[in-house]
Amino acid sequence: MKIVSFRRWPTSNGLPPRAMVLIGTAVIFVLTLSYPLLDINFSTLIHAPARLVWFLGNFFTSPDWEWLGHLAVKLAETVEMALLGTLVAAVISLPLGFLGARNASPHPFISHMVRACLSSVRAFPEMMWALVFVAAVGLGALPGVAAIALVTVGFLGKFLAESLEAVPNSVLEGVIAHGARPMQVRAFALLPHAWPDFVSVLFVVFEHNVRAATVLGLVGAGGIGYDMTMAMRLFQFDRLVLIILAIWLVVTILDRLSDALRRRII
Amino acid sequence: MARTQATGRPVPPPRPFVLWPLYIFLGTATVLGISHHLNIDIQALLWGLGDISEYIGRFGTPELSNFPRVASLMAETLAMAVWGTALAVIIAVILAPLAARNLSPNPILYRTAREALNALRALPDLLFASIFVAALGLGPLPGVLAIGLHSAGFLGKVLAEILERVDVGTYEAMRSVGANFAQIVMWAGWPSALQEAVGYTIFLIDRNVRVAAILGLVGAGGIGMELTVAFRLFQYDRAAGLILVLLIVILSIDYISDWARRLVR
Numbered sequence: 001m002k003i004v005s006f007r008r009w010p011t012s013n014g015l016p017p018r019a020m021v022l023i024g025t026a027v028i029f030v031l032t033l034s035y036p037l038l039d040i041n042f043s044t045l046i047h048a049p050a051r052l053v054w055f056l057g058n059f060f061t062s063p064d065w066e067w068l069g070h071l072a073v074k075l076a077e078t079v080e081m082a083l084l085g086t087l088v089a090a091v092i093s094l095p096l097g098f099l100g101a102r103n104a105s106p107h108p109f110i111s112h113m114v115r116a117c118l119s120s121v122r123a124f125p126e127m128m129w130a131l132v133f134v135a136a137v138g139l140g141a142l143p144g145v146a147a148i149a150l151v152t153v154g155f156l157g158k159f160l161a162e163s164l165e166a167v168p169n170s171v172l173e174g175v176i177a178h179g180a181r182p183m184q185v186r187a188f189a190l191l192p193h194a195w196p197d198f199v200s201v202l203f204v205v206f207e208h209n210v211r212a213a214t215v216l217g218l219v220g221a222g223g224i225g226y227d228m229t230m231a232m233r234l235f236q237f238d239r240l241v242l243i244i245l246a247i248w249l250v251v252t253i254l255d256r257l258s259d260a261l262r263r264r265i266i
Numbered sequence: 267m268a269r270t271q272a273t274g275r276p277v278p279p280p281r282p283f284v285l286w287p288l289y290i291f292l293g294t295a296t297v298l299g300i301s302h303h304l305n306i307d308i309q310a311l312l313w314g315l316g317d318i319s320e321y322i323g324r325f326g327t328p329e330l331s332n333f334p335r336v337a338s339l340m341a342e343t344l345a346m347a348v349w350g351t352a353l354a355v356i357i358a359v360i361l362a363p364l365a366a367r368n369l370s371p372n373p374i375l376y377r378t379a380r381e382a383l384n385a386l387r388a389l390p391d392l393l394f395a396s397i398f399v400a401a402l403g404l405g406p407l408p409g410v411l412a413i414g415l416h417s418a419g420f421l422g423k424v425l426a427e428i429l430e431r432v433d434v435g436t437y438e439a440m441r442s443v444g445a446n447f448a449q450i451v452m453w454a455g456w457p458s459a460l461q462e463a464v465g466y467t468i469f470l471i472d473r474n475v476r477v478a479a480i481l482g483l484v485g486a487g488g489i490g491m492e493l494t495v496a497f498r499l500f501q502y503d504r505a506a507g508l509i510l511v512l513l514i515v516i517l518s519i520d521y522i523s524d525w526a527r528r529l530v531r
Contacts, residue, residue: 009457023464031352034345037338038406038487048402055401077304084300087293123516127392127480128509131497136321137314141304215392218483219494222304225392229484232396244389251388 063245064238071227071239075246078223079254081141081216082209085148090202093153097160097194103172104164104190115161122154126212130221141222148209148216159201163194199265203258210254214247328510329503336489336511343488344515346406346481347474350413354474355467357418362425363451368437369429371447383426386419391477395486406487413474413481424466425459432458464530472523479512 009017016024096114098104105111126147133143167190175189217225224243231239301308330336361379363369370376391412398408432455440454456463482490489508496505 009460010453020460027352030348034341034348037342037345038349038410039342040405040407040410044402044405044407048407052398052401055397080300080304084297084304084306087297091293119517119520120513123476123513123520124509125476125480127483128493131483131494135497135500136318137311140306142306142311145304145306211388211390215390218392228393229396232400235400244393247390247393248385248388252384255384255388 058235058237059241061238061241063242064236067239067242071224071242071246074224074227075250077141078213078217078225079210079250081144081223082148082206082213085145085213086152086202086206086209088145089149089152089156089205092149093156093160096153096157097164097198098186098190100157100161101164101190103167104186111161115158118154118157118161121150122158124151126151126209126216127219130216131219134220139220139222144213144216144221144223147221148212151212152205152209155205156198156201160194160198163197164190167193196265200262203262207251207254207258211251214251324502325506325509327503328506330507330510336492336508339489339492340511340515342406343478343482343490344475346409346413346488347471347478349410350478351417351467351471351474353410353414354417354421354470357414358422358425361418361422362429363447363455365422365426366429366455368432368434369447369451369455379422380426383419383422386415387423388419389416391416392481392484395481396484399485404485404487409478409481409486409488412486413477416477417470417474421466421470425463428459428462428466429455461530465527468523468526468530472519475519476516479516 009020011017096118099106100111100114100118102108102111105114129147129150130143133146137143137146171189171193172185175185180188213223213225215225215228217223217227218229220226224247227239228243230236231243361383364371364375364379365383367376370379394415395408395412398411402408402411436454436458437450440450445453478488478490479493480490482488482492483494485491489512493505493508493512496502496508
């Protein structure tokens with residue numbers, strides 16, 4: 001049943017469709033209602049563009065090329081953190097995905113429990129977990145990797161569980177008809193069917209994790225983020241320019257690379 | 267079918283190459299190599315598991331004595347997410363038709379719009395937030411701008427892809443009656459894309475609430491500031507209270523957005 005539908009647009013009388021008017025009104029209502037919460041006064045808003053232009057003008061300095069070596073090391077560290085987190089999470093999420101899928105779980109209760117755990121892990125962004133882990137195990141790359149891995153397990157586990165549940169029954173019946181035991185059904189009917197989607201989403205997740213890893217250093221969890229904050233605090237714009245360019249370059253290259261790889265796999 | 271002379275049974279096809287051991291070996295090598303390079307001591311990690319469970323135990327007693335303050339911070343976080351998303355929608359709606367290959371009026375504009383969206387998406391939101399905080403001062407405004415710009419990159423790309431997927435005939439029909447770029451976008455593009463676009467926008471609000479919760483780390487408003495302070499001062503009870511409120515809000519928004527997306531599907 002379609003409750004909210006935009007299929008009849010343009011309408012015959014030229015007015016916007018009713019669903020759109022309703023949603024538009026609701027959105028404007030929420031926005032006006034929440035505006036006082038933001039505590040933005042008018043003069044700040046008026047002066048904002050000028051201040052922004054002034055600040056961004058600082059970026060037109062000659063970059064600190066001497067620093068490039070250190071930057072490369074830190075960037076490599078950032079990408080490595082994301083890769084390690086993604087790989088560890090992929091391994092952990094495989095059994096959890098099977099336990100969470102309704103058609104692969106040993107008991108419906110277990111599947112509910114696993115799913116609840118996964119969604120509460122996923123509820124917080126990496127940064128929050130990094131904050132927790134830095135306080136627990138100290139500064140360094142380890143809390144960063146742990147934070148990335150934890151959130152990624154939450155996402156991949158749920159994704160795998162959903163794609164396992166989407167496997168058509170006929171596939172299972174075909175394998176069962178050959179006398180497969182329950183574990184064999186999981187290995188030879190469920191897993192091969194869900195595998196390509198799982199691998200292709202791994203690339204997307206890796207790319208997301210690289211982006212997350214670039215800022216985890218803000219709380220001392222390793223990677224380029226620490227240098228970024230320091231450069232920002234000390235107004236070292238010659239370094240900041242390099243960092244921003246480098247992050248943009250690395251993420252864009254990985255984006256294109258993972259797109260190309262994904263297209264070859266599918 | 268080939269049969270062996272001796273038994274007369276059909277010869278099975280050759281066993282396919284099993285590459286699993288190779289993949290497992292490569293994966294293990296990568297993990298060990300990287301963890302060596304990053305100075306992660308796996309043994310120490312295993313020994314430390316006991317300490318970690320003890321540490322998590324410290325969050326056992328959430329303190330909610332200053333609930334009104336927490337609630338107002340949470341409301342500010344939600345407002346930042348909503349306004350940020352609104353900003354993102356405005357930017358994305360302007361840029362997406364230019365970045366859709368089959369709609370864009372000229373190739374240079376197409377490339378520019380596409381690369382702009384890519385750059386917005388590539389730079390992390392906390393980077394945007396710290397730049398805006400440095401330029402505009404502390405408060406929710408830098409947070410709104412950061413959320414808006416970063417998620418505009420995401421939404422713009424998705425909307426452009428939706429517009430590219432619209433049936434060719436829809437655009438063709440408009441062109442054949444002499445519609446210009448703006449008319450095609452308004453009366454063929456958005457009507458066909460709206461259903462999906464609304465779904466993605468709801469998803470984006472959901473995501474932005476989580477982002478808004480941590481932007482306070484760099485002073486961009488919301489509940490994140492309070493949380494960082496609680497962690498820095500090792501006030502576990504207060505941190506646990508904040509996390510608890512955040513968890514409840516995020517999970518309920520997750521649930522509501524799931525429901526809303528099913529409504530428009």
